[in-house]
Amino acid sequence: MKMKLIDRFGKRLLYGSVLTALSAVLSVYVYAQDGKAGIQEANDKVRGYFSVGCDLMYAVGAILGLIGAVRVYQKWSNGHPDTGSTAAAWFGSCVFLVIVATVLRSFFGIQQ
Structure with a gap:
């Protein structure tokens, strides 16, 4: 059962x-x-938001640059020995964001 x-x-x-x-x-x-039309519509939407995303990456890079400058200044004024490596790390992250946004913009052929 x-x-x-x-x-x-x-x-x-x-x-x-x-x-x-x-x-x-x-x-x-x-x-x-209607796959071809759907893919084309998605392509148009992504390209429409792409310049806004790149501008957002530039803004995030600028904010990180300001935060990094304050952090490096605090370490420098307090006499920490690793101020140079901290400055290099913050500067490198800001440069990386700017380079990534610029390379993506040029790679996808997006004009401003």
């Missing part, structure tokens, strides 16, 4: 899983009918 109940429950679970997977595949198929 107990085994029949488990078998019946297992079959229902299997049928439910198959039905769920089939409906998921069909919904993806229905939404993917």
Whole structure:
């Protein structure tokens, strides 16, 4: 008796899983009918937000530069011996953000 109940429950679970997977595949198929237009629309949206993202990276670089300058000044005024490495790390992170934004802008051919 107990085994029949488990078998019946297992079959229902299997049928439910198959039905769920089939409906998921069909919904993806229905939404993917116009794939080329969807990809073009996504491309246009990404390119539309790209210049704003690059400007945001420049702003984050500027804020990190200010924070880094304050931190380096605090270490320098307190006489810490590793002030040079701290300054190099903060300056390097700001330069990295600016270079990444510039390279991405030129790589994708986005004009300002």
